Amino acid sequence: MSLDLISYAAFFLTMALTYAVMCLGLNIQWGQTGLFNVGIAAFVAIGAYASAILTTPDAPDRLGGFDLPIAIGWLGGALAAGLAAWFVGALTIRLRADYLAIATFGVAVSVQLCVLNIQPLTGGAFGIGFIPRPFNSLAGDPLAFGLANLALMAGLVLGLYLALQHLAKSPWGRVLRAIREDEVAAQALGKRPVRFRLQAFTIGGAIMGLAGAAQGHFIGFIAPDNYLPILTFQVWAMLIVGGSGNNRGAIIGAILVWGIWALSAAAVSACVPPEQQARAAALQIVMIGVGLCLILLLRPRGLIGERRSLLSTRKSHKP
Amino acid sequence: MNPQFIMDGLVAGAMIGLGAIGVTLTYSILRFANFAHGEFLSWGAYLALAVSGALGFLATGLTRPIAPFSFGWSLPLALVIAIFLTGLLALVLDAVLFARLRSRGSAVIILVMASFGASLALRSLLEFLFTSKPAYYTKALQIAVRLGGGLRATPDQLLSLGVTVVVVVVIHLLLTRTEIGRSMRAVSENPALAGIAGIDVRRVIRFVWFIGAGLACIAGTMTGLLVQIRPYLGHDLLLPLFSAAILGGIGSVPGAMIAGLIVGLSEAGAVQLVGAEWRSAVSFVILVLVLLLRPRGLFGRPA
Numbered sequence: 001m002s003l004d005l006i007s008y009a010a011f012f013l014t015m016a017l018t019y020a021v022m023c024l025g026l027n028i029q030w031g032q033t034g035l036f037n038v039g040i041a042a043f044v045a046i047g048a049y050a051s052a053i054l055t056t057p058d059a060p061d062r063l064g065g066f067d068l069p070i071a072i073g074w075l076g077g078a079l080a081a082g083l084a085a086w087f088v089g090a091l092t093i094r095l096r097a098d099y100l101a102i103a104t105f106g107v108a109v110s111v112q113l114c115v116l117n118i119q120p121l122t123g124g125a126f127g128i129g130f131i132p133r134p135f136n137s138l139a140g141d142p143l144a145f146g147l148a149n150l151a152l153m154a155g156l157v158l159g160l161y162l163a164l165q166h167l168a169k170s171p172w173g174r175v176l177r178a179i180r181e182d183e184v185a186a187q188a189l190g191k192r193p194v195r196f197r198l199q200a201f202t203i204g205g206a207i208m209g210l211a212g213a214a215q216g217h218f219i220g221f222i223a224p225d226n227y228l229p230i231l232t233f234q235v236w237a238m239l240i241v242g243g244s245g246n247n248r249g250a251i252i253g254a255i256l257v258w259g260i261w262a263l264s265a266a267a268v269s270a271c272v273p274p275e276q277q278a279r280a281a282a283l284q285i286v287m288i289g290v291g292l293c294l295i296l297l298l299r300p301r302g303l304i305g306e307r308r309s310l311l312s313t314r315k316s317h318k319p
Numbered sequence: 320m321n322p323q324f325i326m327d328g329l330v331a332g333a334m335i336g337l338g339a340i341g342v343t344l345t346y347s348i349l350r351f352a353n354f355a356h357g358e359f360l361s362w363g364a365y366l367a368l369a370v371s372g373a374l375g376f377l378a379t380g381l382t383r384p385i386a387p388f389s390f391g392w393s394l395p396l397a398l399v400i401a402i403f404l405t406g407l408l409a410l411v412l413d414a415v416l417f418a419r420l421r422s423r424g425s426a427v428i429i430l431v432m433a434s435f436g437a438s439l440a441l442r443s444l445l446e447f448l449f450t451s452k453p454a455y456y457t458k459a460l461q462i463a464v465r466l467g468g469g470l471r472a473t474p475d476q477l478l479s480l481g482v483t484v485v486v487v488v489v490i491h492l493l494l495t496r497t498e499i500g501r502s503m504r505a506v507s508e509n510p511a512l513a514g515i516a517g518i519d520v521r522r523v524i525r526f527v528w529f530i531g532a533g534l535a536c537i538a539g540t541m542t543g544l545l546v547q548i549r550p551y552l553g554h555d556l557l558l559p560l561f562s563a564a565i566l567g568g569i570g571s572v573p574g575a576m577i578a579g580l581i582v583g584l585s586e587a588g589a590v591q592l593v594g595a596e597w598r599s600a601v602s603f604v605i606l607v608l609v610l611l612l613r614p615r616g617l618f619g620r621p622a
Contacts, residue, residue, distance in 0.1 A: 034426070034428060036428045036431055036432060038354070038435060091607060091610050091611065092610055095610065095614050097426075097427050097428050097431075098351055098352040098427060098428065098431050099352075099565070099610065099614075101352060101354075101428070101431050101435075102352055102561045102565070102606070103606065103607075103610065105354070105557070105558060105561070106558050106561075106562075106602070106603035106606050106607075107603070109558050109599055109600070109603060110599075110600050110603045113596070113597065113599055113600050114600075116596070117596045117597065233439055236432075236435075278446075278450065278451065279446070279447050279450060282443040282444075282446035282447040282451075283443070283447050284443075285439060285440075285443035285446075286439075286440045286443040286444050286447060288436075288439060288440075289436045289437065289438070289439030289440030289441075289443065290436070290440045291436075292432070292433075292435070292436030292439070293416055293433055293436040293437055293440070296420065296429060296432060296433050296436065297416070297419060297420070297433075300425075300429070
């Protein structure tokens with residue numbers, strides 16, 4: 001019994017950590033650079049599908065299926081999503097701030113359409129199955145399998161966290177924050193905002209793709225339904241709750257929000273009669289939306305938030 | 320190619336145009352892309368449904384279809400009431416959310432994000448209240464009439480086109496010929512200067528919310544009448560609305576209407592040429608092309 005509980009906890013934590021990876025990607029875009037991405041689900045989907053197409057065994061009813069190692073799939077997923085992010089960014093970052101938001105919204109709609117309709121490549125509404133899972137040789141022992149996957153995902157999150165912390169402290173990260181706080185001053189010092197923003201957006205998109213690939217390999221099956229707009233909302237809620245600009249906050253927020261989400265979903269399915277469950281689930285989403293607005297109104301820095309930035313010190317000097 | 324796609328495109332484009340006028344007005348006055356605008360369409364459609372249901376309950380005679388159309392007097396009456404209710408919804412949303420963020424001097428992108436949260440809450444609230452099952456204003460069936468040239472349209476479709484023309488002309492006169500319209504244009508040019516010149520900027524902002532939401536209610540109700548009413552009605556139209564607003568040039572009412580027709584016609588054309596499943600991608604392609612070739616849109620001022 002307790003072993004079951006541990007392997008369930010391992011499954012839960014591994015899932016939460018895949019969201020933490022998405023959250024870290026969003027943090028580079030929004031938290032550190034101030035770029036608003038409404039198409040997170042699209043970049044995650046691109047990563048997941050690219051990786052699945054590269055690594056699944058050859059199937060007669062589908063193009064692709066190159067049977068490559070999982071690591072290549074992860075890399076390919078990150079690369080594909082990074083490319084897509086670069087394209088969207090190059091198109092819109094030089095324009096008004098909210099054109100990027102509108103364009104990413106369009107990407108989310110279009111990617112959803114593509115995975116549904118390009119059936120020969122993506123399997124259409126049925127998705128892609130038989131995606132190789134890491135440590136599949138351990139599959140007979142659920143506990144060892146769960147813990148090994150948890151360790152792999154924790155390693156990925158830790159590695160990304162250290163790399164991103166290093167990036168944030170590096171001259172590159174300082175330029176990003178300088179641009180976010182005072183674009184004109186940064187420009188006067190010879191930094192080109194558009195180029196730095198585009199780099200940050202591309203890296204963030206690639207990390208989201210990596211998250212999608214890792215999640216796809218962990219579950220072993222992907223379908224268009226996994227990448228609906230609600231995924232974007234969840235990741236946003238995670239980052240806002242944890243505190244934008246703070247990588248540790250992004251990880252904690254992901255685990256916390258995923259926990260609340262999973263628990264309330266379990267409560268809904270246990271307590272609400274089946275015919276009312278769709279409505280209860282809708283109410284759950286109302287809560288996320290209202291919560292997002294409340295945090296923006298009441299506690300814009302999130303639970304942890306970024307340590308005092310240049311702007312906030314300057315503002316606090318004002319009378 | 321079947322010429323019927325022109326009729327379908329015009330009808331869809333009229334609705335996109337009406338919604339895009341609201342987007343472009345709020346964008347040019349409040350200076351942010353309002354992701355909750357699609358929800359005004361859905362709420363408008365459902366409010367009209369609820370009010371017309373209530374009217375029909377009070378006086379059954381009101382639901383009897385008016386000669387060639389599929390609906391009774393309860394729907395036009397309900398539409399008038401729903402326009403006010405949707406406007407009220409927008410004003411309340413502004414008061415509890417956007418006005419507070421504005422007064423704090425929040426960045427544009429925070430407002431965009433708040434509108435994103437609001438749209439999620441409003442849409443799921445509709446799903447909670449009315450469930451995701453499609454609803455209809457009337458169960459009556461309509462026969463399309465021949466218009467010549469291989470075109471057919473139902474009386475409801477023709478009426479919708481006529482209403483759109485009237486509404487657009489009224490809005491255009493309102494903006495160009497009246498005092499409030501001139502104030503609006505002044506605020507969109509420069510809010511600070513307009514304030515100094517004695518224009519009540521907050522009144523203009525309230526007016527813009529009301530007009531935008533009212534137009535959204537009309538567009539939503541017509542979409543509900545011609546297709547069906549769903550909680551995702553507005554969300555699915557949001558990308559076409561943004562594409563049309565940007566293609567027309569932010570702040571331009573005639574631009575938004577013309578661009579709405581262009582988007583509607585391209586969608587209908589794509590359905591014929593490529594297939595119905597790619598319909599929603601059309602507005603994204605248009606959006607990408609505009610941003611690449613002419614980011615300020617057809618009638619917009621250079622940024």
